[in-house]
Amino acid sequence: KAVDDKERLMELVVIRTETELVRLVNEQKLMHSEERLQLLFDGAPDAYYIRNMEGVFLDCNQAAVQILGYSKEEIVGKTLIELGVLSEGEIEKVAQAMKQSMLGESTGPEEFVLIRKNGTPVTVETHTHPINMQERPVVLGIFRDISERKKSEARYKLLFDTSRDAILTGTPPEWLFASGNQAAIELFGAKNLEELIAKAPWEYSPEFQPDGISSAEKARKMLTQAIDEGSAFFEWEHKRLDGQLFPAAVLLTRVESDDGVFIQSSVRD
Numbered sequence: 001k002a003v004d005d006k007e008r009l010m011e012l013v014v015i016r017t018e019t020e021l022v023r024l025v026n027e028q029k030l031m032h033s034e035e036r037l038q039l040l041f042d043g044a045p046d047a048y049y050i051r052n053m054e055g056v057f058l059d060c061n062q063a064a065v066q067i068l069g070y071s072k073e074e075i076v077g078k079t080l081i082e083l084g085v086l087s088e089g090e091i092e093k094v095a096q097a098m099k100q101s102m103l104g105e106s107t108g109p110e111e112f113v114l115i116r117k118n119g120t121p122v123t124v125e126t127h128t129h130p131i132n133m134q135e136r137p138v139v140l141g142i143f144r145d146i147s148e149r150k151k152s153e154a155r156y157k158l159l160f161d162t163s164r165d166a167i168l169t170g171t172p173p174e175w176l177f178a179s180g181n182q183a184a185i186e187l188f189g190a191k192n193l194e195e196l197i198a199k200a201p202w203e204y205s206p207e208f209q210p211d212g213i214s215s216a217e218k219a220r221k222m223l224t225q226a227i228d229e230g231s232a233f234f235e236w237e238h239k240r241l242d243g244q245l246f247p248a249a250v251l252l253t254r255v256e257s258d259d260g261v262f263i264q265s266s267v268r269d
Contacts, residue, residue, distance in 0.1 A: 042061045042062050044061055044063060045063060045144075046063060046142050046143065046144045047060070047061060047063040047064035047066075047067050047068075047124075047142065047143045047144065047145075048060065048061045048063070048064065048140070048141070048142055049061070049064050049075075049141045049143075050133070050138050050139070050140055050141070051079075051138065051139050051141060052136075052138055052139075053098075053101065053102055053137055053138070053139070054079070055079040055080065055081075055094075055098055056077065056078065056079055057075050057076050057077065057078060057079070058076065058138065059076060060072055060075050060076065064143075067114075067116075067122060067124065067143070067145050068083070068085060068114065068116055068117065068122075069116040069117035069118055070083060070117050074117075080094060080114075084115065085115050085116070086112075086114065086115070087113065087115060089113075090112050090113060090114070093110070093112060094112070097110065097126075097128060100128075101128055101130050101139045104130050104137075105130070106128060106129045106130065107126070107128045108125070108126050108127030108128060108142075109125050109126065110125070110126050110127075111123060111124070111125055111126075111146070112124055112126060112143075121147075122145055122147050123145070123146050123147045123150045124143040124144060124145055124146060125143060125144055125146045126141060126142065127141070127142045127143075128140070128141045128142075129141075129142075160181050161181055161182065163181060163183055163266075164183055165183060165266045165267065166180070166181065166183045166184035166186075166187040166188070166266070166267040166268070167180065167181045167183065167184060167264060167265070167266050167267075168180040168181075168184050168196075168264075168265045168267070169262050169263065169264050169265070170201065170262060170263050170265065171260070171261075171262045171263075172227075172261065172262075175201055175223060175263070176197070176200060176201065177196065177197040177199075177201060178197065178262070179193070179197065180193060180196045180197060184196060184267070187267065187269060188204055188238075188240050188241055189240040189241040189242050189244075190241055195241075199241070201219070202215060202216060202219070203239075204238055204239055204240075204241075205219070205236070205237065205238055205239055206237060206239055206245060209236065209237055210237055222234055222250075222252055223252065223263065225252075226252035226253065226254050226263055227254055227261070227263070230253070230254050231251065231252060231253045232251075232252045233249070233250070233251050233252075234249075234250055235247065235248070235249055235250070236248050236249075236250045236267075238267065246269055247269075248267050248268060248269055249267075249268045250265060250266070250267050250268075251265070251266040252264070252265050253265075253266070
C-alpha cells in the first residue's frame with residue numbers, strides 16, 4: 001500500500017523532472033516503484049520536501065539539502081522555525097501558507113527569503129500541494145533558488161530607471177504599453193507613468209510616417225520583424241501628448257520571460 005501511495009506522489013514529481021533522469025531510469029532498468037520514486041525525488045533539479053500539517057519535515061531531496069546547507073538528518077523532524085531559516089518578516093507568510101494547506105488548498109508561486117545554515121540569505125520560489133499518503137494528509141512542497149534571477153531583475157530595473165533613452169514595454173496581441181521609465185514619461189510629455197501607459201501606442205505617432213506609409217502598417221511590420229528576428233532598428237516620427245512631432249531612432253527587442261514574450265522599445269530623440 002505504501003508503494004501505491006508513493007506512486008501517486010511520483011506522478012507529481014515526474015512532471016517537474018528532467019528528461020535526463022527518465023533516460024537514466026530506462027538505462028538502469030530500475031523497475032521497482034520505490035527505486036524509481038527515490039531516483040526521481042533525489043535527482044530532481046528543484047528542491048522537494050514532504051511535511052506534515054504541523055510543518056514538520058518528513059523527507060526532502062538532495063536539492064533541498066544543497067539550497068539550505070543543512071543535512072537531511074538535520075532537516076527531517078524539524079520545522080522551518082526550529083531550523084532557524086526564517087526571518088521574522090517571513091514567519092507570518094509561512095503561517096498563512098500553512099493555513100491554506102490545512103484547508104486543502106495549493107499555494108504558490110510565492111517568494112520567501114530563507115537563511116542558509118552558513119547565515120547567507122537565499123531567495124526561493126515555492127509551491128505547495130496537499131496530498132494523502134498512507135491515508136494521512138501531508139504537503140508536497142517544491143522550491144527553487146531564484147537568487148540570481150532576483151539580482152538580474154534588480155540590475156535590469158536600475159538600468160531601466162536610470163537610462164537616458166526612453167524605454168517602454170508592450171505585450172501581444174494588442175501591444176499596449178505595460179511600463180515605461182522616467183525618460184519615456186519626460187520624452188512624451190506625460191505627467192506620470194499612469195498617464196503615459198493610459199494612451200495606446202498609436203497615439204504617440206502621426207497617422208502617416210514621412211515616407212507616406214501609415215504608422216499602423218509600419219508599426220505592425222516592425223513588430224513582426226522584432227518577434228521573428230529578435231530585434232528591429234529603424235527611424236520613426238513620434239508625437240508628444242501636446243501634438244508636437246519629433247524624429248526618433250527606435251530599437252524594438254523581443255524579450256522572453258516566465259510570463260511570456262514581450263517587446264521592449266528603446267526610443268531616442
